[in-house]
Amino acid sequence: MKWTTSDIDMYLKAKEYVDTAIIPLIPLDWEKDQKGAVSKGEFSSILIEEMEKQFKGRLFQLPPFTYLISEHNESKIARLKEWDRHFFDNGFKHIIYVTCDGDWKRVEQQIPDLLIWVPALPLENLDPGYAKEMITGQMKQLLPLITDKWQSEPKERNS
């Protein structure tokens, strides 16, 4: 489900079935590498779009968690934990963070739930048909991460 009023109506009627939130982690940079930041954001939204389509009835796609690339890890993580706490306490047993920013991979241990990190592919240079195939290929690997997560217990949050 998406961040729209019609999907929220559906959610409110079927809450007990929707136990998973997906949050994009999107870096911002208007100083050095604008294009790099944009391509990370663009690629992760393509992936999330697909995930949402597959799992519309169980997964809620939240607006992105954005940050300047210059923001320190401690501060980002602290903010992220607040988001996590808020959505976990209010109905989402599973929270999946999706990003193309490799920095998160290095602090994965400190992320409260599942991190899916995928390097951004330069889709703009590809023939659209081929790009679609690549995405389909990626999805084949990513979707099981989500269904596997559903087989496991929700991740414990300390305190």
Added chain:
Amino acid sequence: MSEKEHKVSRRQFLTYTLTGVGGFMAAGMLMPMARFALDPALQAGGDTDFIRVTSVDDLTEEPQRFNFTIEQEDAWYTSDVDRVAWVYREGDEIVALSPVCTHLGCTVNWEGNEDYPEQFYCPCHFGRFEKDGTNVPNTPPTRPLDVYEMEIRDGDLYLGRTVQR
């Protein structure tokens, strides 16, 4: 042309133009609102033409997955939307099913779970459907999978909008 006539015609011209533009703007605002209010079906199924999906000869008794693209207009955007159909053929009959689970809208897969061969399986809350799209009792979905409207022209299969059963 006399001066007088000229003036009148210019005023007329302005009047017409202004009414024209005003009327046009009002219609521009009202029409989508009326459509929105009167025809919610437009939103759900989309107002689509028939799109060629495959040649009939390629269909098998086993449901196969076909992807195709339609242009969809909703309240704010026109966009290309990818659609999927599970299509099979039994004798003369061709069935094209929508993969959208009738419970809460996840995408179902033919034989998506090893434990349930010959069925469509929904990974979200384990909904199941028979080959013809009938929902399996005691799984969350309460109605069959939607079917696509179809046309066959020159040996090719064309799919249109989906219909609830």
